[in-house]
Amino acid sequence: MLELRNVSVSVGDKLILQNVNLTVNAGEVHVLLGPNGSGKSSILAAIMGLPPFEVTEGEILYSGQDIGELDIDERARLGLGLAFQHPPDIDGVTVAEFAAALGAGDTLTAEAEALNMADFPDRDLIVGFSGGEIKRWEVLKLFLQSPDLLLFDEPESGVDLEHIAAVGAAVDRLVSQPAGDGSKRAALLITHTGLILEHVHADHGHIINHGQIIHSGAPHDLFRHIQRSGYVAPASEAIAGETV
């Protein structure tokens, strides 16, 4: 579904990601683990085409199509959806108006209830949302958008444990649901703490540091390794599961 081939990303003159290779197939959930500033969010931003991130080398393929030249909205309409870590306030536009603009008014009514956000439709988008509300909203937004490939940028950061469980359950439910055409969805999820792994079934994990994917393997094994040794590539015998 998604393939990054030797992708390098810069912001201005600064190289952020270097020669990143990653393949996410339909039905798979991948987790990117990395410290602050490692380039995790930049991968998602580059996939989505967000400024100021610029792909300087390599290709981003979605369902076999090079999407590098497509605008953000074109990528979204192809089936990519991103839950932002720090979404901006959209003053004066309510959640309901936004859902209506997406043609998803009915989904809002049903899913807002499920995410305990039934009183949100009349609120301005993001304005005054607490940390936990932002995370729940971003998942709800993806329910409205119904993408095939789900990108989550630190869905548990800055959220208390109770909210992590709720967000995690919602993420898991969204990922497990088939896409609009009945095909399997896929997800690429960034986590700094790894706590969301308690609630989301992930198939593949990747450690990213200094703008490069330095190791791939079973997510829980990688997380345990990181807890012991930090965000470094393990020696091959030190960890079970796949290696790059």
Next chain:
Amino acid sequence: MSEATEELDLLPEIDAKAEAILQRVGLGAQEDRSASAVLVNHDLRVALSEVEGVEIMPIQDALMKYDWVQSLMFNLIKPDENELLRQAAELLNDPIGHFLYVHDGVKLDLPIQSFTLMELPQGRQFTHNITVIGKDAEVEMISGAGVPANVHAGHHVSIEETYVREGARCRSVSIESWGSKMAVESYSRSEIGEGAEMVSNQIMLAPLSNHLSDTKTWIGKDASCSDQATIFAPQDTRRVFENETYLTAPGARSESMARMVSAGGTIINNALLVGQAGDTNGFLGCDGLKLSDEGEILAVPALRAECAASQLSHEASVGMIDAEKLAYLMAAGLSEDRARQLIVQGFLNLRDQYMPEEMREQVTEMIAAAKSGGM
């Protein structure tokens, strides 16, 4: 739209076509209003009140009926303020316009409406309205102006002198939609009496060639005035605002907020707030959103304190559409045009403003057209 037009019968003396034009800027049926005034070209076609304590009549009739009306006319504004006003005051025979008088203590359930229609291409209009809201009266007013689609050019000059007497409450909404090549000069003067409260909302979104809005408000002891202006200037539209607010006595309060969007047009907003007495409080806000490199927004809020205990403040900002907000909305699948439209609508805060639903739709379409270069 044409079917709806045939069914309209909102007011006597106004044909369905004219009603349809004015309905888009807020005209309602007489049964939904306390009183109605409609000026068509040079004729006050409707001056109708069926409510006791509310009088509405041509201004020349009012001058005959009440001798004190003479002292209200050209009282808050002087004909020698500029050449145009001098000509208008001296050269024309009978003034055209209405006198609205809400008697002391009258509290209205339904709004009073007042509209101006200019049907003649290249027409000239000069109107002079006087409004008196009596002591402790409570009134809501809806006013607006419109032209048929075939009227592009013309010149409209209006003078409004408004007296809100002691303890009265007045809420007003004004929506204008002139022809795209018209010149409009509006002079508005208001005197807000002791303990009175005035809330006004002006919506100026349709294109026109040149617009001068010259407003002065004097706010008395313990009185308050809150006004909002929603201003849109597409390409080839120039709007100039000269607003002065005077806090004349202790306890006077004012809050003024202008939201301005330039989609290639020019908006100049000079706002002066003057504290003339102690224990007064005033705020000026001007926020501008610039959608293209054409045109300009000039926001000049000014404060003048003539008394030590006068608290005055202002806030002004001009910027472009935030790229991060745009990217966020587009990442959800909205086109750039749709995303910009949502942001502009949100900025103009249209949702929280009273306006007729038909106008709301028209405004949305207007903003969409401006984005796609269709305006």
